[in-house]
Amino acid sequence: MSVDAATVRRIAHLARIAVAEAEVPHLQGELNAMLAFVEQLSEVNVDGVEPMTSVTPMEMKKRADVVNDGEIPDDIVRNAPETQGHFFLVPKVIE
């Protein structure tokens, strides 16, 4: 399988990465090189094979449902590019 220019633009949008029109052919070439490389997987017989979900056979531990952290809003927002009080600021969102 390979991707065309329209698909490259669609993937870029899904990934929320702005891609300039001039970059599309180059990106298309790179993505197709990767897709050509992974194409060989289609020759493997995977009938009846379970997809891997956990590499080590283990039961996931569950934490106790208790409050064990918090009251650190200054820490939470300290790296944010724009804040007001203890809130993150973003452009107005109207849907």
Added chain:
Amino acid sequence: MTDLTSLTIAEAREGLASKSFTSLELTDAHLAAIEAARSLNAFVLETPDKARDMARAVDARIAKGEGGPLAGIPLGIKDLFATRDVRTTACSKILGNFVPPYESTVTSQLWRDGAVMLGKLNNDEFAMGSSNETSCFGPVVNPWRREGSNTALVPGGSSGGSASAVAALLCMGATATDTGGSIRQPAAFTATVGVKPTYGRCSRWGIVAFASSLDQAGPIARTTRDAAILMRSMAGHDPKDTTSVDRAVPDYEAAIGKSVKGMKIGIPKEYRLDGMPAEIEKLWTEGAAWLKAAGAELVEVSLPHTKYALPAYYIVAPAEASSNLARYDGVRYGLRVPGRNIGELYEGTRAEGFGDEVRRRVMIGTYVLSAGYYDAYYLRAQKVRTLIKKDFEDCFARGVNAILTPATPSAAFGVGEKGGADPVEMYLNDIFTVTVNMAGLPGIAVPAGKDAQGLPLGLQLIGRPFDEETLFSLGEVVEQAAGRFTPTRWW
């Protein structure tokens, strides 16, 4: 006094215990070495004041007889590990001046045991790369050069800063991470020892995530013994990482020097590639002979799905990366490129903040997870992964204790030499290491010889799950037979 930077961790530990020198003296010697080696670009942040403070504090503890297992040992930390109040960037522009208000579990355990932090080490952006050329701080230079040549070589990646700094005697050991070979390949390129532990052995909490089902932290050091010493402090259960395994941490150092007599060592025929350089082939045969001379038994084994590991990896890893890296949106931390609306802000920030390799992988990951392609790509790759793991299980079920392979298909290459036209050319570097991540197994790379141009080459040993100890025993046999390799200082 002999140059303190040339000591191993084991030797420094003795010197500190016998009061031959202090941690502050040891730390100062390394800080001076770092300053004199800036042309290698191994450190992206030097923390001399913090290092001296930590050294003084640990000297006081040692004086009271309270030093831990790593008391006073100066280390470098890959910039993928969150360090409290010390800038952590994953070598990406998108993290900007991110200063974590928390400490990764692995590094907190090193400080608990008395280690001293010298600074943060360069790596490929978000650990995506095999040459350390994708870092936003620029490439790291390998302290090794071809004989009679001044060409700058890469140290491998993604833990290129860690490998380069340890090889150049800038730190006594370093933390690193390995998703497809990022500890073992740079270790092989720099004649250092690199250990990728079993998945779940070290906590991933506080380490910038790349591909969560493959990422694992481990040490890079100058000897197998030093790697074992570091591993003991880095490993252990952490309730904050649900994939971390609740299992006692053995004294890995006790495995050093243990007899390997009677051990069954598998030699996988699928790793004998067409067009493999004769030097790699020779190194492999030599390594097998050393293990045999130490009493191990060699058996040919088959891992039939080996050739599919790398293509399956280039579906699974980008898919997980695209999902992990969704958090970099310009809102909560890091870079922000303003936009007229939230969509523009996201897209502009991510376009500006991600480098080419990261963008490529996020996009391919997005594609293979998108509607209509999930089954054909992602699901199939996860099935192939089951088969790769089964290959190893079958092999271990027949009594094989460990598997011996070359660590890399070549020695270090020049800066700018690979991957310019086709990204896949760079990916092939991980052909021998990536199977181990796909199966969640432990692996160690040990220096084993040099090529005709005088560049180091390494061997890899792959072990059963949670049997790092056997790898340390076997690695020590290789190290004793091959000797140690140190680059000639030119920087």
